[in-house]
Amino acid sequence: MSKDYNGFSRILPNISCMLRYKKSDILELILLFAAFFLPGYIFQNQEVDPLIFNSAAFHGMYLLQTLPMIALLLxxxxxxxxxxxxxxxLTSIHWKDIPFGIxxxxxxxAALLPLLxxxxxFLSGPAEDAVGIDWKLHNAAMLxxxxxxxxxxxxxxxxxxxxxxxxxxxxIGLSRAWAAVIGIVLFASGHLYQGPIPALGTALIGAVLLFIFRYRRSLxxxxxxxxxxxxxxxxxxLVSDFG
Incomplete structure (x- = not known):
């Protein structure tokens, strides 16, 4: 009995330590998502300027905002x-990543074509608008x-x-399936302001990229x-604009 008790008493601190680390990992995930994405998700609306990519100032501000976030997460x-x-x-880049990236x-x-x-x-308006592809580039110098x-x-x-x-x-212990579902839903939620079809298109993009990521094991x-x-x-x- 004493041996069993001693063994059990040694296991308890290990379980407690494991749970504490899992709580820390969960809290870290929630805080980072809240800091990086949640404000944009909450205040998303349909008043997005489709011509914003024609502005050099936008590109500068975007890089100034995004590059430090990448550095902070790393x-x-x-x-x-x-x-x-x-x-x-997270591995070093290899030349094979380029053709596989293409x-x-x-x-x-290919995944979006059926939705398009x-x-x-069945929907009114251009198919591109239905899946949220509404950006317009008119200035070739911005390429x-x-x-x-x-x-x-x-x-x-x-x-x-x-x-x-x-x-x-x-x-933190989730299965591959549940991790995939949560990741895809959070990724697609950033496009809910455009409607259910664009959000579905984004979910398809997320699913395809997650499958490739898990298969290739390369960011x-x-x-x-x-x-x-x-x-x-x-x-x-841009090409359609010239056409």
Whole structure:
């Protein structure tokens, strides 16, 4: 009896310690999401200027805001101890990430095509508007800045929603399925102001990128794919404007 009691008493502190660390991980996730994304989610509206990418000032302000957030998240992650990068799939970039990144962008378009087709058949207005692709680029001189901003967006959103969020949810004990559902819902919620169809399109994008991220185990592949998809949307709007 005493041996069983002593063994049980040794287990209790370990369980308590594990729960304490899990609570800390959950609190960290909530605080970072609240600081980085929640204000924009709460105050989102439909009065978004579709011409904003034609402004050099916008690109400068966006980079000034986003790059420090990327640096802060990486700084917090690197303080997690030995091999901190493993749960978050943070590896050095490899030349193979570039072609796989391009393929990831193509995969996103392929996933959206059925939704675009259904929208064009059953909904009024352009199919692009139905899935929330409403950005308009008229100034070709902005293309270099658009590419930089698009890739920055890709790295920032994939670093948080795929690398950090998926890794953190798995770390606190959620299954792969539940971690995927929570990550995709949070990612798509940023487009609820555009309506259910655009939010569904964003959820599809999130699901495709999460699948690729888990399969490739590389942030760079999905970040490049995400960024190139964003860039292609604006590039197509520029081409259609000239047409």
């Amino acid at each position: 700084f917090l992650l690197c303080r997690k101890g030995h091999h901190w990068w493993v749960p978050y799939r 393929l990831s962008g193509i995969a996103v378009w 087709l259904i929208s064009s058949l 270099p800045l658009v590419l930089i901003t698009s890739l920055t967006t890709g790295y920032w959103e994939e670093l948080f929603f795929r690398s950090y969020l998926d890794g953190q949810l798995r770390k 760079h592949t999905v970040a490049l794919g995400h960024g190139l998809y964003n860039f292609s949307v604006l590039l197509l709007s």
